Amino acid sequence: MFMQTLQNRYTCRSFNNEMNVSDADLETVLEAARISPSCFNLQHWKLLVIKGRDKKESIKHCFHMGKNSIMVSDSSILIIVLSKKAEILRAGTEYVSNIFNSLYEDELIRKHIYEGYAKKYPTDEDINNWSKRQCMLAVSNIVNCATSLSINSAIMEGFKEDPLSECINLDRNLYDPVVCIALGYAKPGKIKRATRIEMEELVEFL
Ligand SMILES: Cc1cc2nc3c(=O)[nH]c(=O)nc-3n(C[C@H](O)[C@H](O)[C@H](O)COP(=O)(O)O)c2cc1C
Numbered sequence: 001m002f003m004q005t006l007q008n009r010y011t012c013r014s015f016n017n018e019m020n021v022s023d024a025d026l027e028t029v030l031e032a033a034r035i036s037p038s039c040f041n042l043q044h045w046k047l048l049v050i051k052g053r054d055k056k057e058s059i060k061h062c063f064h065m066g067k068n069s070i071m072v073s074d075s076s077i078l079i080i081v082l083s084k085k086a087e088i089l090r091a092g093t094e095y096v097s098n099i100f101n102s103l104y105e106d107e108l109i110r111k112h113i114y115e116g117y118a119k120k121y122p123t124d125e126d127i128n129n130w131s132k133r134q135c136m137l138a139v140s141n142i143v144n145c146a147t148s149l150s151i152n153s154a155i156m157e158g159f160k161e162d163p164l165s166e167c168i169n170l171d172r173n174l175y176d177p178v179v180c181i182a183l184g185y186a187k188p189g190k191i192k193r194a195t196r197i198e199m200e201e202l203v204e205f206l
Pocket of ligand 1: 009011012013068155156158
């Protein structure tokens with residue numbers, strides 16, 4: 001069943017602009033992101049959801065011209081996935097302390113892990129890069145959950161970070177935009193499937 005969902009997912013580049021994702025389905029997809037795993041349970045992502053077509057029109061110029069901006073226009077929903085930055089994730093912030101407190105009841109263990117955390121990502125740049133990587137699990141769960149509900153999706157990195165951040169009044173001290181996910185329903189037509197490398201090339205058993 002799960003494999004069937006993975007096999008059904010593909011990047012939809014041609015959405016039917018007359019079909020909308022229901023609020024109930026959207027809620028399910030967002031829940032898939034909410035319960036995604038993350039290192040130290042720090043839940044590095046924040047999701048901005050744009051439902052209205054007018055709002056999407058106002059930001060589509062921030063996306064690479066051609067397919068991406070059309071995908072933004074024609075999809076039903078656009079999710080902008082943000083990564084939390086060092087300002088939030090640095091050891092010692094209220095956010096991190098609260099999560100560590102809920103994760104590790106034993107004070108000594110908590111202190112030990114906290115120190116390890118502070119050393120593993122010593123600079124803000126380390127934290128910010130790590131945080132972006134962590135977001136991809138939530139992204140994966142979003143698109144696969146959408147597929148399980150027969151909703152088509154497209155993950156997009158092809159946008160200009162600074163103009164988009166300005167358009168949505170994003171505080172770049174706190175967040176970076178990582179990817180955008182268009183959700184909707186495909187126009188009827190033949191699906192061109194991307195190929196994959198063979199298993200023998202992908203996997204090496206040691
Ligand atoms: C992080 C990420 C960024 C991507 N950015 C874009 C994009 O900007 N525009 C686009 O058309 N496809 C984008 N894609 C889709 C990939 O091109 C696509 O996943 C790949 O070719 C495999 O095809 P499939 O998703 O149909 O299996 C992106 C995919 C990922 C995972």
